[in-house]
Amino acid sequence: MIIDSRGMRQLEASSGFTNAQLMETAGKACADWISSHFSACRNILLLCGKGNNGGDGFVIGRILGSAFHVTAACVDGAPATKEAQDAFTLLSCDVLQDPDAILQAAQHTDLLVDCVYGVGFHGTLSARMKKLFSSINNMHLHVCSIDINSGAESDSGRYDPDAIRSDVTIALDCYKPFHMLRKDHQLFKHAYMVSLGIPHPDHSAFLEMNEDSFFAGYPRKKENAYKGTFGKTTVIGGSYGMAGALGMNIIGAKTVGVSYLNAVCPHEIYPVVASRFLTPVFHPFGDQDMYRVIEPLLYDTRAIAFGSGAVNMPKKEEILDLVLQAADCPVVLDAEAIRLLNHNYYILRFVHEPVILTPHIGEFSSLINRPVDVIQHDRIHLALQFAKDYKVFLVLKGPHTIVASPTGDLYINQSGCSGLAQAGSGDLLTGMIAGLLTMNNDVFQAVCMAVWLHGYLAEEGTKDHAANMLDLSRFPALADSLYFRHGF
Numbered sequence: 001m002i003i004d005s006r007g008m009r010q011l012e013a014s015s016g017f018t019n020a021q022l023m024e025t026a027g028k029a030c031a032d033w034i035s036s037h038f039s040a041c042r043n044i045l046l047l048c049g050k051g052n053n054g055g056d057g058f059v060i061g062r063i064l065g066s067a068f069h070v071t072a073a074c075v076d077g078a079p080a081t082k083e084a085q086d087a088f089t090l091l092s093c094d095v096l097q098d099p100d101a102i103l104q105a106a107q108h109t110d111l112l113v114d115c116v117y118g119v120g121f122h123g124t125l126s127a128r129m130k131k132l133f134s135s136i137n138n139m140h141l142h143v144c145s146i147d148i149n150s151g152a153e154s155d156s157g158r159y160d161p162d163a164i165r166s167d168v169t170i171a172l173d174c175y176k177p178f179h180m181l182r183k184d185h186q187l188f189k190h191a192y193m194v195s196l197g198i199p200h201p202d203h204s205a206f207l208e209m210n211e212d213s214f215f216a217g218y219p220r221k222k223e224n225a226y227k228g229t230f231g232k233t234t235v236i237g238g239s240y241g242m243a244g245a246l247g248m249n250i251i252g253a254k255t256v257g258v259s260y261l262n263a264v265c266p267h268e269i270y271p272v273v274a275s276r277f278l279t280p281v282f283h284p285f286g287d288q289d290m291y292r293v294i295e296p297l298l299y300d301t302r303a304i305a306f307g308s309g310a311v312n313m314p315k316k317e318e319i320l321d322l323v324l325q326a327a328d329c330p331v332v333l334d335a336e337a338i339r340l341l342n343h344n345y346y347i348l349r350f351v352h353e354p355v356i357l358t359p360h361i362g363e364f365s366s367l368i369n370r371p372v373d374v375i376q377h378d379r380i381h382l383a384l385q386f387a388k389d390y391k392v393f394l395v396l397k398g399p400h401t402i403v404a405s406p407t408g409d410l411y412i413n414q415s416g417c418s419g420l421a422q423a424g425s426g427d428l429l430t431g432m433i434a435g436l437l438t439m440n441n442d443v444f445q446a447v448c449m450a451v452w453l454h455g456y457l458a459e460e461g462t463k464d465h466a467a468n469m470l471d472l473s474r475f476p477a478l479a480d481s482l483y484f485r486h487g488f
Ligand SMILES: NC(=O)C1=CN([C@@H]2O[C@H](COP(=O)(O)OP(=O)(O)OC[C@H]3O[C@@H](n4cnc5c(N)ncnc54)[C@H](O)[C@@H]3O)[C@@H](O)[C@H]2O)[C@@H](O)CC1
Pocket: 012, 019, 022, 023, 024, 026, 049, 050, 051, 052, 053, 054, 055, 056, 080, 081, 116, 117, 118, 119, 120, 121, 122, 123, 124, 125, 126, 146, 147, 148, 172
């Protein structure tokens, strides 16, 4: 289960345990984990802060003290919470405070346990702490962080560049959004979770996807199905020089098992694409007949995708207006369609049907006019804010794609691999999203299913191949194996 700091505090408050009991349980669970996984260590140095994360450290130190040579360091002053103070008084090891003495002790330690800041950390590190943490990071020690790597925020995943880097981070009771963003921040190599025995609710605002949850939302074709059972999917994409983008939309729709696909493209690329794909119904258009071709399709489809490879598409501005005004189904806007919104994305507030935007970080940077590095450090918050302000479903693509809903639901994707870092994989995802929107009325669920499946199939496709050789045209075959394995 994934939970934010507010949810965690609520869980703790309603757990029936006191804070002191929870701290004792957390400290003991971490100490047990450390002794079984780092049994070869002799010297352990605990870096403790003044909050309850530091308190966990004092409990860990007390317990490990019976089997290891433990030194504790209060790096941020005396313990400030009642529970941390009580835990500190029971500690019998050496306690350091001077930064030079701490760094010297670090040179002789086999394992450094980082308990300076946990979920209570916000903002940036002080100059003093940056200096200490960067010296420690430069020593390349074995490091185990408790709950959250110190210097990173639990909920937003924002992190100070000098945040502590660890081999292992032990999450207390639940994973937090921070743990779900490992590929972005790379602050830990592995994360494990220890239970505090707190009862968990059935529902969390954070969606998790796996094979089971995917198939819970993936409809089965009944015996008496016909080609229109799930309705039609319409993709509008490709243009001179970018015919392949429409091809990837089509492969994406095929990957999720769409049974009736309208493929809409400019006349000049129609022969190329139509000679390659046999099953879509093609609707070529030009300057003169754009409205006549596209408008009727909008009333007879369950999901529309527009924008992949549309850079040179005739009448692209008019198509965007038409789609946003006339469609009576979810609309996925990708690539060029997002760029067209750059200076007037406020119009999204006036669209009645669900809109799904699929920017990568560069496109999102242009859209909201913020630098890429600012977005990179604050992806969750900015994605949620944009989704809420403009009432859209935002799919912010990257190694961990984030899906944010207008009502604050969040999904942080864990599937995928660097094989997807190639031109065309976003177009493929767009076709998959549009296809699943046709089959599942729950927009957030359908979008998250597509994002998860896209990453999952990339992992499957690179199992016996080099990651940089992922062949996107194999996605329908890879998906077929998955569906077949699940009895479809
Ligand atoms: N019931 C509980 O609250 C439990 C908490 N536990 C531990 O307690 C942690 C949370 O404890 P706290 O809420 O005390 O917070 P933390 O111990 O994570 O850190 C908060 C302290 O850091 C300071 N701080 C925050 N941002 C800072 C910044 N940018 N620069 C410098 N100082 C900053 C705060 O003023 C506060 O003193 C959890 O991560 C977990 O390790 C566990 O003991 C289990 C039970």
